[in-house]
Amino acid sequence: MSCQKIKKQLLLFLDNELPEAQHQEIRQHLAGCPDCSKHLKQLTKIWDAPAAIEILEPSAHLWRRIASKLPASKNRWDLLADLWQSMRGFAVPVAATVIILIGILTGAYLGTLPSDPDSAISGQAPLVAAKEAFIKTSHLDAFDDLPPASIGGIYLSMETNQQ
């Protein structure tokens, strides 16, 4: 092979894309031809620059652009349903957190209410009245005797008999 023909095949030689016999022939030629081996060195330098080309990143809003162009029927309820599907794993922890938060806030609010009706200031009178009404209508008097047939009554009679 002439030098000219060798040089034209050097890119294929570099990428190992020649049949074995041809590859060996070029290898032997290069060993004895300073001009062709210099040419190979130059070519290697430019061809083997390892793809130092920049890698592009799509812009942050590209997905939103695409999603806005999806067919409407698949864009609303289905996406919402899909979102719910993907959030199912979080549902229990989120619900538990919400319940605990409601508990804490309710507790904090109730803690600010007067516990003793007698110490109620005038502004809270309706609340005191409501408490009294509740106690009356539900017959909850702490000093009432226990009804004799109730579990409490039986327990009390057993206690007094033992004494």
Add this chain to the structure above:
Amino acid sequence: MFFSFPVSNEKREQQSSYSEEESVQDYELIEKIKTGNGIAFQELFERYKKLVINVCFRLVGNKDEAEDLTQDVFLAIFRSAQHFNHRSKVSTWIYRIAINLSLNHLRRKKYRHWFSLDDTSTCNESADLDLVSSDCPEHDFDKQEQEKIVLKAINQLPADQRIAVMLQRYEGLSCQEIAAIAECSVGAVQARLHRAKKNLYQKLLPYLKEI
């Protein structure tokens, strides 16, 4: 997958991370997308957005156009998921859509140039290459400049050769994988690569003296 060609480190990571398991996941995503599942579609987008935008970018040579094309590619994926059969890999199918839309875009651009009155350029079907900063061989070379020269030379090749070289050089794909994307025989891909590299040698020749 087999890598005997120069590929950037980042590409290498991306390629080698595509396991069998991920291929199965890809198929599952496509099945969900067929039912209109938007979350599955978003996951596929996250998985392939970088691959798509970079393939488009290397073919059209302009960032804004590559981003618009990426949008078109994913909308085409969503619309045509129904027709996806499991005979090819999902990545092969996505490469094909990205390449076809990029080539169509370049063709349309060529005709727009053809009919515009102020056309003085020698526009061909290849990219504008505004990513190549200098045409001048007497330029101070560094690695990136060299790669830009190579990319410019690749973009001047006929479309079939250009696609084969791009997929081999920048995506690290084998002849078999390129053949699957181009829907041709492995022999045809090898022939294209041979012609392409002989052409590229001629195009790179003026720059070799400067190195």
